[in-house]
Amino acid sequence: MDTRQKAIQAKDVSIRLAAVSGQVKNRALEEVARALETRSGEIASANREDMEKAEREHLSAPLLKRLRFDKEKTAEAVEGLRSLMALADPVGRTLSATELDDGLELFKVSCPIGVVGIVFESRPDALVQISSLCLKSGNAVLLKGGREAAATNRMLSEVIHEASAAAGIPRGWMHLLEARSDVAEMLALDGIVDLIIPRGSNAFVRYIMDHTNIPVMGHADGMCHVYVDSKADTDMAVRVVVDSKTQYVAVCNAVETVLVHRDIAPAVLPGLKEALEAKGVEIRGCEKTREIIQVKEAAELDWSTEYLDLIVSVRVVESLDEAVEHINRYGSRHTDAIVTADRQRGLRFLDLVDSADVFCNCSTRFSDGFRFGLGAEVGISTSKIHARGPVGLEGLVIYKWRLLGNGHVVADYSGEGARAFTHRPLNKVYG
Amino acid sequence: MDTRQKAIQAKDVSIRLAAVSGQVKNRALEEVARALETRSGEIASANREDMEKAEREHLSAPLLKRLRFDKEKTAEAVEGLRSLMALADPVGRTLSATELDDGLELFKVSCPIGVVGIVFESRPDALVQISSLCLKSGNAVLLKGGREAAATNRMLSEVIHEASAAAGIPRGWMHLLEARSDVAEMLALDGIVDLIIPRGSNAFVRYIMDHTNIPVMGHADGMCHVYVDSKADTDMAVRVVVDSKTQYVAVCNAVETVLVHRDIAPAVLPGLKEALEAKGVEIRGCEKTREIIQVKEAAELDWSTEYLDLIVSVRVVESLDEAVEHINRYGSRHTDAIVTADRQRGLRFLDLVDSADVFCNCSTRFSDGFRFGLGAEVGISTSKIHARGPVGLEGLVIYKWRLLGNGHVVADYSGEGARAFTHRPLNKVYG
Numbered sequence: 001m002d003t004r005q006k007a008i009q010a011k012d013v014s015i016r017l018a019a020v021s022g023q024v025k026n027r028a029l030e031e032v033a034r035a036l037e038t039r040s041g042e043i044a045s046a047n048r049e050d051m052e053k054a055e056r057e058h059l060s061a062p063l064l065k066r067l068r069f070d071k072e073k074t075a076e077a078v079e080g081l082r083s084l085m086a087l088a089d090p091v092g093r094t095l096s097a098t099e100l101d102d103g104l105e106l107f108k109v110s111c112p113i114g115v116v117g118i119v120f121e122s123r124p125d126a127l128v129q130i131s132s133l134c135l136k137s138g139n140a141v142l143l144k145g146g147r148e149a150a151a152t153n154r155m156l157s158e159v160i161h162e163a164s165a166a167a168g169i170p171r172g173w174m175h176l177l178e179a180r181s182d183v184a185e186m187l188a189l190d191g192i193v194d195l196i197i198p199r200g201s202n203a204f205v206r207y208i209m210d211h212t213n214i215p216v217m218g219h220a221d222g223m224c225h226v227y228v229d230s231k232a233d234t235d236m237a238v239r240v241v242v243d244s245k246t247q248y249v250a251v252c253n254a255v256e257t258v259l260v261h262r263d264i265a266p267a268v269l270p271g272l273k274e275a276l277e278a279k280g281v282e283i284r285g286c287e288k289t290r291e292i293i294q295v296k297e298a299a300e301l302d303w304s305t306e307y308l309d310l311i312v313s314v315r316v317v318e319s320l321d322e323a324v325e326h327i328n329r330y331g332s333r334h335t336d337a338i339v340t341a342d343r344q345r346g347l348r349f350l351d352l353v354d355s356a357d358v359f360c361n362c363s364t365r366f367s368d369g370f371r372f373g374l375g376a377e378v379g380i381s382t383s384k385i386h387a388r389g390p391v392g393l394e395g396l397v398i399y400k401w402r403l404l405g406n407g408h409v410v411a412d413y414s415g416e417g418a419r420a421f422t423h424r425p426l427n428k429v430y431g
Numbered sequence: 432m433d434t435r436q437k438a439i440q441a442k443d444v445s446i447r448l449a450a451v452s453g454q455v456k457n458r459a460l461e462e463v464a465r466a467l468e469t470r471s472g473e474i475a476s477a478n479r480e481d482m483e484k485a486e487r488e489h490l491s492a493p494l495l496k497r498l499r500f501d502k503e504k505t506a507e508a509v510e511g512l513r514s515l516m517a518l519a520d521p522v523g524r525t526l527s528a529t530e531l532d533d534g535l536e537l538f539k540v541s542c543p544i545g546v547v548g549i550v551f552e553s554r555p556d557a558l559v560q561i562s563s564l565c566l567k568s569g570n571a572v573l574l575k576g577g578r579e580a581a582a583t584n585r586m587l588s589e590v591i592h593e594a595s596a597a598a599g600i601p602r603g604w605m606h607l608l609e610a611r612s613d614v615a616e617m618l619a620l621d622g623i624v625d626l627i628i629p630r631g632s633n634a635f636v637r638y639i640m641d642h643t644n645i646p647v648m649g650h651a652d653g654m655c656h657v658y659v660d661s662k663a664d665t666d667m668a669v670r671v672v673v674d675s676k677t678q679y680v681a682v683c684n685a686v687e688t689v690l691v692h693r694d695i696a697p698a699v700l701p702g703l704k705e706a707l708e709a710k711g712v713e714i715r716g717c718e719k720t721r722e723i724i725q726v727k728e729a730a731e732l733d734w735s736t737e738y739l740d741l742i743v744s745v746r747v748v749e750s751l752d753e754a755v756e757h758i759n760r761y762g763s764r765h766t767d768a769i770v771t772a773d774r775q776r777g778l779r780f781l782d783l784v785d786s787a788d789v790f791c792n793c794s795t796r797f798s799d800g801f802r803f804g805l806g807a808e809v810g811i812s813t814s815k816i817h818a819r820g821p822v823g824l825e826g827l828v829i830y831k832w833r834l835l836g837n838g839h840v841v842a843d844y845s846g847e848g849a850r851a852f853t854h855r856p857l858n859k860v861y862g
Binding site: 100213354372385390398399407408 | 449450529626648667679777804814830837844852862
């Protein structure tokens with residue numbers, strides 16, 4: 001089958017998958033978990049094939065590490081499946097119920113989106129995680145993984161497809177795409193594929209966003225800020241900045257620029273420099289910063305550079321409003337934090353910063369689906385519609401309006417002697 | 432200012448507008464209502480200018496009717512504003528609240544989307560309705576109306592902008608675009624304009640959807656179906672079909688194709704023909720239909736034609752599943768209904784039809800924000816993400832995650848002796 005045929009089959013199957021009960025979907029997740037365990041030998045051997053090829057091709061050590069799918073990774077994947085099973089079924093929830101008139105009842109009920117296209121880079125564990133999220137939310141899925149993980153991905157996707165089919169999930173709900181050209185084909189399938197979720201580097205995500213008319217959920221950049229307000233506790237400011245920068249450096253929610261109110265700059269910058277340098281962080285400062293501490297000079301480009309490395313830019317600002325303007329101008333609407341002891345100023349910052357995640361007195365690194373308690377993370381979105389910030393299963397569902405009548409017609413509600421709608425909220429669940 | 436400058440100003444202002452209280456927004460709506468009344472003479476005279484020009488250019492009678500903005504239209508617009516004021520503020524609602532740990536509280540709070548671009552055809556009342564919906568939901572807006580209504584739109588937009596500014600809404604929150612080329616410019620402003628809402632003909636909406644990377648909320652086609660099931664009450668079936676087709680013919684939620692189960696076709700088709708023909712409806716039938724009633728022949732193209740006219744196509748199907756397949760293949764995911772006395776079959780249809788609005792035993796014409804009790808209608812969406820079917824004010828908002836801590840850092844939650852998250856739901860409102 002070519003990509004288009006796979007997508008059309010996924011679309012057909014998605015209709016039946018949408019009507020599968022939560023019980024059957026959980027049974028399928030359990031079957032998948034068991035199959036991953038019983039077939040872990042086959043999976044490990046497919047992974048060795050990929051690993052050996054990658055070594056021959058001299059892939060870097062971090063890439064090799066991400067490619068590995070051994071028994072430990074299998075155990076983690078199984079654990080992920082079991083915690084996904086514990087979550088409530090996101091499908092079939094009654095979001096609202098309204099009586100429009102006697103015997104005419106309207107229900108807004110959550111349902112799957114349909115067909116989701118997922119493109120991810122090397123890590124094969126992403127395949128298990130993503131396909132299980134789609135299964136739990138009743139979506140058919142087209143998956144395209146990295147070329148390096150071809151054998152592992154093929155094996156994992158066969159295991160998952162077979163195990164889920166054994167539990168009653170209609171075959172054809174998931175398809176693996178293998179060629180690079182398949183991605184371009186998928187990106188052109190508006191009207192069949194309903195949503196694209198890219199997972200990978202900035203450049204990769206940006207490429208996807210720029211090459212499709214299908215809605216994309218994800219984030220390209222994570223240009224995050226911490227603003228140290230004039231009313232900040234300086235120890236807290238240092239602690240929050242150091243954690244935001246160094247707790248894990250190569251991730252989207254790490255801070256890249258620190259903004260410091262001029263009134264507190266002399267009190268906070270020396271300690272901040274010491275703490276950051278102790279962690280090996282290079283500081284690039286604006287002119288005013290460099291009047292207080294001795295650091296490299298920041299160029300205009302630094303304010304929009306996501307280092308993903310042990311580098312941070314520092315800028316002294318005149319006011320909270322200037323900090324907000326800087327963030328709304330240079331930021332990527334991902335995660336931005338203020339440190340202040342003045343609650344009103346904190347709330348004002350949270351009101352005015354136009355980002356998915358706005359934090360007061362805590363590290364930007366909290367921006368994460370698991371830390372937020374969402375149970376499972378689909379990804380982090382910086383778009384302004386549908387879902388924003390860390391996205392849980394609810395990002396993979398939408399709703400249908402279901403109206404149940406008894407022969408009701410609109411003519412009765414117009415013209416002379418028109419009936420009136422009651423629009424009475426119902427305390428009732430659909431079905 | 433050119434379109435880009437207007438959009439940038441709107442973006443800047445949108446930040447402040449997002450923080451304006453519901454009280455101030457309602458006061459502004461009241462000011463706008465009063466200004467429409469006190470300046471109704473000026474508005475009527477601007478509209479006369481447009482009307483006279485349109486008459487000289489021999490616009491059709493229906494277009495002239497839509498263009499008219501007289502005292503009656505003003506009164507309707509004022510009434511719309513007052514009912515909008517009565518609705519709850521969609522901004523600032525706490526959608527969830529979770530304690531992540533002692534003193535670390537996460538709130539998911541609704542907020543405006545940002546800058547909305549609206550393109551609408553001739554009716555100037557749409558300008559009042561749309562801009563007031565944006566104001567109530569805290570969004571800045573770029574408006575492009577029809578060329579025929581240029582003078583009316585200019586006057587209305589001046590009245591609204593001035594009156595809202597007098598009530599404390601920051602100037603520059605709304606901008607009128609006037610040249611056709613402005614639309615193309617706006618469609619290219621990804622990253623500044625957050626959402627496009629087109630209102631107009633199918634071809635017009637389709638054009639917008641195909642020419643922008645900005646998310647579009649709306650619907651191009653309304654290819655709606657009624658399926659008369661084998662278990663239908665035949666009188667009810669006729670009543671529902673006639674209303675769905677004829678109650679108002681030139682609208683997106685009118686039925687275009689009627690599907691009839693073969694077992695009930697002989698019982699229902701003759702009466703259906705009589706009732707539809709009595710309303711002046713032309714029937715185009717499939718071969719099996721034409722074995723039962725004498726009607727024109729339907730061609731393949733009829734199954735995907737939105738007539739928006741007194742024409743309906745009729746097809747006999749073998750089963751409920753064939754009806755579902757037909758609808759999911761030829762439909763536009765707008766509104767589809769089943770007539771059946773068998774509840775289980777009804778629910779099955781509602782499960783399997785992949786449309787925004789799925790109805791049982793009632794007319795497709797109920798698919799409408801006011802009939803649904805949403806209070807105000809932004810439009811009807813056939814997309815699969817963000818908002819679906821009739822969209823109320825909630826389609827113009829999204830949310831922010833607001834996290835309030837006390838110096839919390841992620842390092843404390845990892846490695847040895849890591850603190851555990853509590854993830855305890857809070858019964859608390861943000862702020």
